Amino acid sequence: PRVKRIILPDGDPRRRAAARAIPRFEREFHTLASLSHPRTVRAFDYGRTDVGPYYAMELLEGEDLREVVRSRGPLGAGETCRIVRDIASALALVHARGLVHRDLSPRNVRLVDGCAVLFDFGVLVNAGAAPNVAGTPSYVAPEMVHRQPIDGRTDLYSLGVLTYFALTGVVPFPARRLSDLAALWAHPARPLSE
Numbered sequence: 661p662r663v664k665r666i667i668l669p670d671g672d673p674r675r676r677a678a679a680r681a682i683p684r685f686e687r688e689f690h691t692l693a694s695l696s697h698p699r700t701v702r703a704f705d706y707g708r709t710d711v712g713p714y715y716a717m718e719l720l721e722g723e724d725l726r727e728v729v730r731s732r733g734p735l736g737a738g739e740t741c742r743i744v745r746d747i748a749s750a751l752a753l754v755h756a757r758g759l760v761h762r763d764l765s766p767r768n769v770r771l772v773d774g775c776a777v778l779f780d781f782g783v784l785v786n787a788g789a790a791p792n793v794a795g796t797p798s799y800v801a802p803e804m805v806h807r808q809p810i811d812g813r814t815d816l817y818s819l820g821v822l823t824y825f826a827l828t829g830v831v832p833f834p835a836r837r838l839s840d841l842a843a844l845w846a847h848p849a850r851p852l853s854e
Contacts (some may be wrong), residue, residue, distance in 0.1 A: 665714035682713055682746055688781045689715040691759065699750035701770075701779035725822070726766035729829050740826040743769065746776035747819060755812035758787050762804070764818035765796040766825055773803055787811040797835040805841055 662845035666685050666748065692703035692715075702718040727736065735743070749768060754761055761768075761784055768780040788811075802819035803810055818850050824832050832849030835841045 662717050662719045663714050664717060666711075666712045668712040678706070684782065685713060685715075688784060691784055692717065692819075693782055695750075695753060697750055697753050699746045699775065699777055700753070701777060717779075720770045720779065722770050722772040724767050725769040725826065728771055729766065729826060734829040735826045737827070740823060742774075742817065743771070743776040743826060744823050747778055747822070749849060750778040751812065751815050751819065753813070754784075755787075755843050758812050759784055760787050760790075760812065761815050761818075762790070762810070763795045764815050765798075765799045766821060766822060767796070769822070785810075793838060796835055797838050797841065798831040799842065800835075800838060802841075802845065805838060824849070824852065 664769050666681055668679060685760055689703050689706045690700060693706075696702075701720060702717070704716045706713065706715045708714070723731075732769070747764070751761065751764075761778070761781060763780060763783050764778070768778065770777045770779060778813070785791065788806060790807075790810050793800065793807070794806065795818070799818040799821045801814040804814060821833075824830075833841060833844040835844055
């Protein structure tokens with residue numbers, strides 16, 4: 661198994677910020693442990709040590725989608741459709757529970773034995789008013805940037821960007837920061853045919 665943890669450094673000013681992250685970390689574990697879907701990473705055990713909490717999860721072999729596209733180049737339509745189908749299946753369960761992943765990007769999709777697996781549920785929230793804007797800038801949906809209520813469609817926007825990336829090797833709106841997005845959205849993305 662792989663272990664994910666939060667370290668609470670003694671006497672360090674970051675300790676308070678790390679301690680505030682613990683409820684979100686616990687929620688991530690409990691959500692993963694309850695999902696039980698073949699296209700999401702599985703979580704097994706939660707515990708605490710003297711330096712902070714941890715949880716054990718499935719060790720996923722293979723590469724993340726970003727690594728695959730960077731090493732092989734854009735993927736074909738058939739392979740991309742299989743990846744999108746797998747991730748959409750995982751998202752259907754997440755959304756049926758009234759949750760939004762918020763960080764769907766190629767780095768959070770692992771290709772294992774020909775199947776795509778969704779992981780990193782660290783910024784998962786309930787649908788509705790999100791407490792903050794989170795995610796990989798180029799994949800963040802407009803409603804999140806504009807601080808509007810979010811729901812499963814927020815993740816579907818990100819899935820569309822992920823699909824564009826898998827087919828072309830680039831993102832339609834290459835933002836380094838969230839503040840870059842409004843200007844980029846003012847112009848249409850290049851059609852896939854180009």
